Amino acid sequence: MATMHTRSTARLMMAPAVVSLLLWMAVPLGMTIWFSLLRYNLLMPGMEEWTGFTNYRYFLTDPAFFTAIANTLLMVGGVLLISVGGGIALALLLDQAFFGQGIVRLLVIAPFFVMPTVSALVWKNMFMNPVYGLFAMVARFFGLEPVDWFAEVPLFSIIMIVAWQWLPFATLILLTALQSLDEEQKEAAEMDGAGPLSRFIYIVLPHLSRAITVVILIQTIFLLSIFAEILVTTNGGPGLQSTTLTYLVYVQALLQFDVGSASAGGIIAVILANIVAIFLMRIVGKNLDA
Amino acid sequence: MARAVSTRRKWITTIVAWTIGLALFFPILWTFLTSFKTEGEAIATPPSLMFFNWTLENYVEVQARSNYLKYFSNSIIIAVGSTIVGLLIAVPAAWAMAFSPTKRTKEILLWMLSTKMLPAVGVLVPIYLLFRDAGLLDSRIGLVGVLTMVNLPIIVWMLYTYFREIPGEILEAARMDGASLAKEIVYVLTPMALPGIASTMLLNIILAWNEAFWTLNLTASSAAPLTAFIAAYSSPEGLFWAKLSAASTLAVAPILIMGWFSQRQLIRGLTFGAVK
Numbered sequence: 001m002a003t004m005h006t007r008s009t010a011r012l013m014m015a016p017a018v019v020s021l022l023l024w025m026a027v028p029l030g031m032t033i034w035f036s037l038l039r040y041n042l043l044m045p046g047m048e049e050w051t052g053f054t055n056y057r058y059f060l061t062d063p064a065f066f067t068a069i070a071n072t073l074l075m076v077g078g079v080l081l082i083s084v085g086g087g088i089a090l091a092l093l094l095d096q097a098f099f100g101q102g103i104v105r106l107l108v109i110a111p112f113f114v115m116p117t118v119s120a121l122v123w124k125n126m127f128m129n130p131v132y133g134l135f136a137m138v139a140r141f142f143g144l145e146p147v148d149w150f151a152e153v154p155l156f157s158i159i160m161i162v163a164w165q166w167l168p169f170a171t172l173i174l175l176t177a178l179q180s181l182d183e184e185q186k187e188a189a190e191m192d193g194a195g196p197l198s199r200f201i202y203i204v205l206p207h208l209s210r211a212i213t214v215v216i217l218i219q220t221i222f223l224l225s226i227f228a229e230i231l232v233t234t235n236g237g238p239g240l241q242s243t244t245l246t247y248l249v250y251v252q253a254l255l256q257f258d259v260g261s262a263s264a265g266g267i268i269a270v271i272l273a274n275i276v277a278i279f280l281m282r283i284v285g286k287n288l289d290a
Numbered sequence: 291m292a293r294a295v296s297t298r299r300k301w302i303t304t305i306v307a308w309t310i311g312l313a314l315f316f317p318i319l320w321t322f323l324t325s326f327k328t329e330g331e332a333i334a335t336p337p338s339l340m341f342f343n344w345t346l347e348n349y350v351e352v353q354a355r356s357n358y359l360k361y362f363s364n365s366i367i368i369a370v371g372s373t374i375v376g377l378l379i380a381v382p383a384a385w386a387m388a389f390s391p392t393k394r395t396k397e398i399l400l401w402m403l404s405t406k407m408l409p410a411v412g413v414l415v416p417i418y419l420l421f422r423d424a425g426l427l428d429s430r431i432g433l434v435g436v437l438t439m440v441n442l443p444i445i446v447w448m449l450y451t452y453f454r455e456i457p458g459e460i461l462e463a464a465r466m467d468g469a470s471l472a473k474e475i476v477y478v479l480t481p482m483a484l485p486g487i488a489s490t491m492l493l494n495i496i497l498a499w500n501e502a503f504w505t506l507n508l509t510a511s512s513a514a515p516l517t518a519f520i521a522a523y524s525s526p527e528g529l530f531w532a533k534l535s536a537a538s539t540l541a542v543a544p545i546l547i548m549g550w551f552s553q554r555q556l557i558r559g560l561t562f563g564a565v566k
Binding site: 009011013014016017018020024028031032090094097098103105106107109110111112114115116117119121122124125126137164167168169172173210211221225227228231232233245246249250253254262263266267269272274277281284 | 307379
């Protein structure tokens with residue numbers, strides 16, 4: 001159907017999107033790679049010099065780097081565990097018949113639309129404040145010692161906040177996938193005498209597997225870049241206890257002005273994200289053919 | 291629905307589901323309620339859910355103290371601006387890919403998606419330095435540009451999945467009936483494409499409104515949107531919960547309502563069509 005004429009028109013129509021994205025990606029990424037090989041500090045302008053892989057060596061041998069990687073993995077893993085596990089349970093629940101389904105669905109999805117700085121500060125102050133926060137009040141009501149969340153368990157507190165934001169997303173997608181499950185298949189299994197548990201394991205879970213994979217991959221991409229929640233609650237502290245890779249690069253670049261090692265950290269983050277991205281692309285690509 | 295659900299079971303499910311739903315929604319409800327309290331009532335023990343003296347003074351004060359409207363309009367300009375620019379670039383591209391696909395269409399789509407997976411910190415340093423040298427730091431136009439590029443892959447993808455559902459035969463039929471290209475676009479294509487474009491626009495405004503990496507790192511004051519305004523409450527002085535709540539309510543409410551209307555499109559846009 002595509003003639004020579006329409007083909008060149010099509011190319012022209014695609015050009016702005018392709019060219020601008022190419023520039024957006026290639027130019028800064030190339031600069032990051034270049035900077036990562038230089039000794040480059042904004043406080044010492046004009047002193048830039050080639051250092052090869054020194055920045056990488058510095059970054060990779062810095063204990064802060066390993067703490068940041070461990071924190072990043074803990075945070076991404078923790079949020080995934082809560083949001084996917086909770087999401088499956090919630091999706092199964094919301095798929096049942098009950099009164100006010102539409103409204104409950106709206107209530108559940110709501111946290112996803114709250115801007116990150118708002119949810120982080122609302123949780124930090126009104127819920128997790130060790131004196132006036134609701135959690136502290138509830139703890140005292142039961143005669144327990146209130147927890148000073150961001151001092152005692154900073155990373156866990158951030159995981160809770162981020163999981164609250166992403167649980168709705170997982171729930172909504174898994175619920176959508178669940179609703180496309182053939183009702184007759186479930187009935188047939190039921191007639192054959194399969195109990196609720198074996199129906200879940202042999203019919204529901206395999207049906208959800210692709211949606212679960214998609215949720216995990218997409219969330220991982222977004223979670224690797226979590227920034228605002230850390231900035232407004234703990235600033236990465238106390239010490240380095242809640243510093244992730246993204247936050248560490250930010251500190252190196254915009255607070256310590258060490259462009260060289262920040263760039264090396266950025267490139268390492270890119271490599272880590274790419275490992276996840278490859279799997280996601282494969283799934284999406286398969287779907288395009290179908 | 292072939293199976294009859296027992297009434298008792300339905301009631302139990304109703305109670306459980308509502309409890310969980312309200313628990314997840316509670317922080318938002320609590321923020322909303324606190325915004326109408328005085329600062330003293332906001333930290334009172336025990337806290338009051340409904341029975342306090344409702345007041346609007348926090349809303350007045352948030353505006354008076356910090357020119358809230360400036361941040362609000364920055365948010366609107368940045369979110370809507372980046373969405374419109376994004377659509378202008380993406381509509382033709384998605385159109386071409388949906389209606390005259392070539393062997394490379396799939397590759398291009400996947401490549402666009404891959405740019406979305408580039409972590410922001412990977413390009414933070416050069417973007418920051420380029421913006422500094424070009425005088426674009428803390429400028430709305432700079433942020434519009436960045437957010438356009440950040441969300442462009444999602445816009446192209448969403449539009450592509452919508453456009454692909456428009457049957458090509460309709461175009462041919464219109465052509466056979468002697469419609470000119472202009473007429474074809476105005477009378478046939480636009481009406482069929484509008485719903486898809488509208489929901490893409492909605493989702494993208496939500497994403498841009500809540501974006502909090504670039505908006506925090508590239509603005510200081512004059513171009514700062516609400517994400518940055520709220521972040522300023524992280525190092526407060528004195529009692530501020532009621533004011534924080536008022537500012538938060540205003541920042542979240544419009545987007546929450548838009549989000550509720552577009553939850554279906556959200557799935558399509560954020561899973562790149564992998565879950566329907």
